Structure formats: C-alpha cells, structure tokens
Amino acid sequence: MSDSERKDTAEQAEFRRYCKAWIADNHPGEPTVRLPLSPLEIMTPEQMAYLQSWQKSAYDAGLVGCDYPKEVGGGGRKDCQRVANEELVAARTPYYPNVIGLGMAAPTVFHHGKEALKQQLLPRLFSGEDIWCQGFSEPGAGSDLANVQTFAEPKGDKWIINGHKVWTSLAHFAEWMIILLRTDKGHKYEGLSYFVVPIASALGKGVTVKPLIKMTGETGFNEVLFENLEVDDSFRLDELGKGWQVAMTTLLHERGAGELVTPRAGGLKSESSLSISSRNVMDLATKTPRGAQQASDDPLLRDRMVRQLIREEALKEHQRRSRVPALIDHPMRLPLQNKLLASEIAQDTAALALEVEGPAASLYLADENAPARGQWPLAYMNSYGMTIAAGTSEIQRNILGERVLGLAKSK
Numbered sequence: 001m002s003d004s005e006r007k008d009t010a011e012q013a014e015f016r017r018y019c020k021a022w023i024a025d026n027h028p029g030e031p032t033v034r035l036p037l038s039p040l041e042i043m044t045p046e047q048m049a050y051l052q053s054w055q056k057s058a059y060d061a062g063l064v065g066c067d068y069p070k071e072v073g074g075g076g077r078k079d080c081q082r083v084a085n086e087e088l089v090a091a092r093t094p095y096y097p098n099v100i101g102l103g104m105a106a107p108t109v110f111h112h113g114k115e116a117l118k119q120q121l122l123p124r125l126f127s128g129e130d131i132w133c134q135g136f137s138e139p140g141a142g143s144d145l146a147n148v149q150t151f152a153e154p155k156g157d158k159w160i161i162n163g164h165k166v167w168t169s170l171a172h173f174a175e176w177m178i179i180l181l182r183t184d185k186g187h188k189y190e191g192l193s194y195f196v197v198p199i200a201s202a203l204g205k206g207v208t209v210k211p212l213i214k215m216t217g218e219t220g221f222n223e224v225l226f227e228n229l230e231v232d233d234s235f236r237l238d239e240l241g242k243g244w245q246v247a248m249t250t251l252l253h254e255r256g257a258g259e260l261v262t263p264r265a266g267g268l269k270s271e272s273s274l275s276i277s278s279r280n281v282m283d284l285a286t287k288t289p290r291g292a293q294q295a296s297d298d299p300l301l302r303d304r305m306v307r308q309l310i311r312e313e314a315l316k317e318h319q320r321r322s323r324v325p326a327l328i329d330h331p332m333r334l335p336l337q338n339k340l341l342a343s344e345i346a347q348d349t350a351a352l353a354l355e356v357e358g359p360a361a362s363l364y365l366a367d368e369n370a371p372a373r374g375q376w377p378l379a380y381m382n383s384y385g386m387t388i389a390a391g392t393s394e395i396q397r398n399i400l401g402e403r404v405l406g407l408a409k410s411k
Ligand SMILES: Cc1cc2nc3c(=O)[nH]c(=O)nc-3n(C[C@H](O)[C@H](O)[C@H](O)COP(=O)(O)OP(=O)(O)OC[C@H]3O[C@@H](n4cnc5c(N)ncnc54)[C@H](O)[C@@H]3O)c2cc1C
Pocket: 040, 133, 134, 135, 136, 137, 138, 139, 141, 142, 143, 144, 166, 167, 168, 169, 170, 384, 385, 386, 388, 389, 390, 391, 392, 393, 394, 395, 398, 410
C-alpha cells in the first residue's frame, strides 16, 4: 500500500478503487501512432486525434476535473484529482493532449471568469474537445512578462487586438487561447488585461498561426499574429487593468504552486517514447558496449549514475513533503523548488545518457544504427525547454530568493 493510500479519506479510498477498476478495463495499451515525448510536441492530426479520444474517455469516466464543481463540468469531488493522477501514472496510461488547458487555462478561467463563461468553456476543456494554448510570450517579453505590447483597443463593447505572440505551444491545434494584453500604454502593470480568445475560428480572419521548427525538428511552437481581431468584452477575465493579477494565477499553476491539482495522465511507456530517468540511463549503460566491457562497468560513469539516482530519489522525497500540510511553511516554496530541481535533474540525466552512448549519440531518430532508436539525443535537446518554459531557472531562483526567502529584489 502506498503512503497516499494509507492517508486516503473514505471518499478518496472509494474513488481510488473506482479509478483502478476503470483503468484496468480501459487502458488503451500500446499507442497506435508514434507519440512524442510530451504533449507540447504533438505534430500530426493523427497523434492529436488519438490523444483527444483518450482524454475524452477519461473525462467521461470522471477522472478529469474531479475537484471542480459539477456546474462547470467537473466531478464535484474533494481532493480526488491527485488520486486519479496517481492511479493513471502507476498504470502508465497515455498523457492528455490538452496540457495547457488543464494546467493553466482551467484554474484561471475558474477563478477569474464570469459564471456563464466558465459553463461555456470548461466542460469542453476538460474533455479535450477544445485544445487551449497560452499567449503570454512576445519577441520582447519573455521573462519580463509585464512588458507585453500586443494591444487591445476598445470599440464599443468589443476589443480590437493587434500584435505578435511567440513560442505558443499547441497553437496549431488550439481552439482557444488565454492571452495577456495591453489595454493601456501608460502603465506597465496596471495597463494589462486578460482575455480568452477563440483562435481556430478566426484563422485567416485576424489570426495567423505560423509553426516554428525546434532544434529537434519538431514543430510544437508557433508564432501567432493578430491583425484587427475583434473580440467580445464578455471574453475578458476579471476587471480591466487586472491582467497582471490574473496572470499570477496562471503562473502559480504553471509552476506547480496553485491550489487546484492539475489532471495528469501517466505518460505511456512504449516502443516510441522514453522517460528521462536515471534508471533508464542505467538500463542503457548495461546495453552499451565500452571496449570489451559494458558502459555500466566504467567506474566514472557508475559514480555519475549513482549520483544522479540519489538526486532523483531526493527529489521524490521533496515532492512527497509538499503533500504533507504540516511541513509547508510557505505555500510556494516546495512546488517552485520542485520545478527548478526536476527540470535541472532531467537535463543532467539526459546529458549523462549521451555520455553513455558516446559518439553514437550523434545518431538521431531516423538513423537505424542509433542506440535506443535515437530517443536520447531527442530527450537531451527537449530537456533544455524544461528549464526555460514556465520561467527559466534563473527566474525561478529570483522568485524563490525574493518571494520565499525575502531577499532584496534584483534590479
Ligand atoms: C518548451 C517551451 C514551451 C513554451 N510554451 C510557451 C507557451 O505555450 N506560451 C507562451 O506564452 N510562452 C511559451 N514559452 C516561452 C517561455 O515562457 C519563455 O521562453 C520564457 O519565459 C523565457 O523568456 P525568453 O525566451 O524571452 O527569454 P529572456 O527573458 O529573453 O531570457 C534570456 C536569458 O536571460 C535570463 N534573464 C532574463 N531576465 C533575468 C533576470 N531578471 N535575472 C536573471 N536572469 C534573467 C533568462 O533566465 C535567460 O537565461 C515556452 C518556452 C519553452 C522553452
């Protein structure tokens, strides 16, 4: 019995039994299409359709949005999403494609949207029928997010949007975007407002989505250009000029420190995907020749692998601590540290795998001689995105220093 099971309330225990049984009966098994390492790299309509159908069946069974009220399409349960997540992860089910919708848009719309808007948007978000993307970053506003310049100008009870967003993951599939806009050029923070914008229906009529090719060859990112897009004022979240405060709700959830647990599926272990873990690197080392021996016999590599394993285990303990209320001295400390540690450990683990592979690590996905089907070079390149997305490691350290430790602010 896991620690979490031991601490289950009666409702959680009953829900856990239900989840286990449902997953056993409905696990889709090996995927019928080649899946990328994460939902942010979904490229083809076939991949998206396969994953959307999985999210829809999990939602219909009550495993997505469990802790949201029934009126907005949720399950109306109390602290049960983490139970569903644990069972899905243990069963290594596929991931959900609507990762930005579930993790960022849903809690933001829930906390700041008008009731009618929540009821209109959230059920199709939870079911994965509507994919969402996040329009925060711009060419001149990444870490300095409050500098966004994409402008919304009032026109009666509507707004006219013009500007340029960038690094917009999944915009090529998205129906909706959460977007931070400037509504007043005279004030940096108070001049921002937050909207939801239907982008798929506006393609070619005020919205252009242009794919950006990553160094992996994948096209998860996009540029999104707005030219005189007209949106209704009913799509504004919270008050005019309160966009920065709304964006903080999004970022808290994006960085894992929000109070609503994000629905999360397992991430399928399949022929075509691998997770970045030191156990997988050790497995690779036992299969990789190094002279007359195996890479796993090299004492220097062994030392590095064990160090990585210890870091990973320490992170797991750290993540468990964030679930014990008595140990939480500051609500943001553990989750923000977890994001920082997890992304940096993953990057180092992927780098170690390349050392294990040696020169063969230069062979990529399409090369039939590539060890582990070329998945490790892919994982290595993608791991850089993890330390940048949702706030770079430097920015995370600044936030922890200033807001958690109370150090003086950086200029
Ligand atoms: C995989 C991935 C997915 C993404 N998806 C999305 C998305 O869907 N939607 C979206 O809006 N954005 C997305 N982004 C963009 C992401 O949020 C930005 O890349 C990130 O905020 C950094 O901004 P920037 O790229 O403009 O870098 P910059 O802000 O220009 O930073 C450049 C460097 O300077 C450092 N730096 C900047 N300011 C400081 C400071 N004050 N102190 C110390 N160091 C500093 C940074 O840490 C970094 O190393 C994604 C990024 C990645 C990698």
